[in-house]
Amino acid sequence: MQADHLLTGRVLVWDGAPLRDGRDVARIEEDWGVLIAENQIAVTGPADMLRQAAPDVTETAYGRDLICPGFVDAHVHFPQTRIIASWGKRLIDWLNTYTFPEEMRLEDPAYAAAVAGEYLDLVVKHGTTTVASFCTSHPASVDAFFEAAERREMRVYAGKTCMDRNAPDALCDTAIRAYDESRALIERWHGRGRASYVITPRFSPTSSQDQLEALGALWTAHPDCLMQTHLSEQIDEVDWVASLFPDARDYLDTYEAVGLLGERALFGHAIHLTPREIDRIAETGAALVHCPTSNTFIGSGLFDMGGLTARGIPFGLATDTGGGSSFSMLRTMAAAYEIGQLRGRALHASELLWLATEGSAEALHAKGRIGTLAPGAEADICVLDLASTEAIAQRTRQAETVWDEVFATIMMGDDRAVRSVWVAGERRI
Incomplete structure (x- = not known):
């Protein structure tokens, strides 16, 4: 040997x-x-x-x-590194006040590269060796992130965040651009070294039906990619989705109807789920990602770890930087314990460590490789x-x-x- x-x-x-x-x-x-x-x-x-x-x-x-x-952080937004721990907003106000203005700055490749390197160096200092990140809608931000990870030899998952409505014009693409730019990034990065591309609609409110359909078609063409998005984070968000998609059975159906539900799907948050949504997630093998510091920091609610575990649904654990208030998976495990206590499910240290390592790896379909x-x-x-x-x-x-x-x-x-x-x-x- x-x-x-x-x-x-x-x-x-x-x-x-x-x-x-x-x-x-x-x-x-x-x-x-x-x-x-x-x-x-x-x-x-x-x-x-x-x-x-x-x-x-x-x-x-x-x-x-x-x-x-090494810790595996299954849902982050590296572009929000410099706005982490910003005061006093709930989800939609958070996006408009902090997130969108900062994400517009990452159109500049030099700025995107600086933030990407800063972010990866910070998380390594906290013991995290793999992350799954949303980038911005700018392809340059995706290149910056993968290039920074490649220099550090880190295994990472990431994708261009696709949006064509309910966001500033500077961050919006179109259904066609979302498809074409994402496909080009898949060809450039997916499977290169330790990089994996993730098809990434931000969430249904910022993608038209046409764009969601285009991304569903892209996933069908590249089924070995993961797909990541957000689901049922806050009650007012769920109500907003219902108003935007009046024909959908529920929030999950806005993804399911266009081919964005399957065993390689990752849904962040998933706090306010209906019984039908839970059934379909369990049936398809999709994974949920628990983001405890984010859920408390912006007042989203309490994830039902006990009830969803009983359904056999795979889970990852995540900081959700920067709605999440820490880069640390230790702090994230502590917050998961606290939320579990409030839901009547006290997680043991072994369960918390597993969620932060092999559990998140399993959600990313990388069990045996990392975690x-x-x-x-x-x-x-x-x-x-x-x-x-x-x-x-x-x-x-x-x-x-x-x-x-x-x-x-x-x-x-x-x-x-x-x-x-x-x-x-x-x-x-």
Whole structure:
């Protein structure tokens, strides 16, 4: 075995999905290691065994730190990096006051490149190694994002945000332009290195029937792409959709009727769903993406993790930068726990970590590739210091189990808890 590096410490192992299969399918093994070879996980197992298997390899010993998969953020808006944590607006006002003016600035390729690089560097510092992002309606913003990710060797998913109404003229395209520009971007970027293109209508209120139909046709022509959009984030948004699409059975039907519903679909938020919508999402295998800090920050509502889990629907977890108020998946896990408490479903630390890693990878149809330390996975790794601050350390000293230690870091941790980050087998932090 020609190994490149050995990381040793405590290692997080998935034997299943804790959210569906129970907590026992998650293990944290003491004095274990992860052997990296050619940018992939070669072997995971007891540290002594790996030292014997690769006696000459360089070892980085993390001691009591937790070696886990790099975090996977399944729904972000990188163009909103510089307006994160803007005060006091709900969804539609947020778009008009903050989002659209900032997104217009990304028509400038230099500005788009600066924001893309800034965003990716920020998330890596927080332990995130993969994101699925909305870009702006400008193809240059998509190029800027994929180019920045390519330089950093990051696995990313992204697409041009398509809109042809209810937005400033400078951000609107047309049905034909949305199709043609998206198709050209697919040809340029999809499957290039670690890049995957995602067909991206912003949401039904900003796309005409013609544009949604065009994007449905594009997805039919490129079925290996993912499709991402928003669904039922706020009640007034749901009412707005009903007024714009009077013949639709519900919000989901505005997508379903034009071929934008299927197992490779990602619907962000999905808080105010009807029984029919839940049935169709479950039947088609589409994934939902929980955005807890965003849902509380702009007052959207409380995601029903327990009820939707019972229907077998796949989930991702996401910061939703910049409606979401943090770049940190640790903070996002903490918010998911808090929302779960309000809905009567207290998520265990193992469930939260799974959502932020393999759960999001599963939603992105990348299970086995990212979000895990299993052999054959890409070597994207986050190492967490479980006593990163005085406040966390004093709690850790009282912990009865390792999961108590992990939970304290989830609830109180920030970028200081991120000891190290490896991307494509190379240490970046």
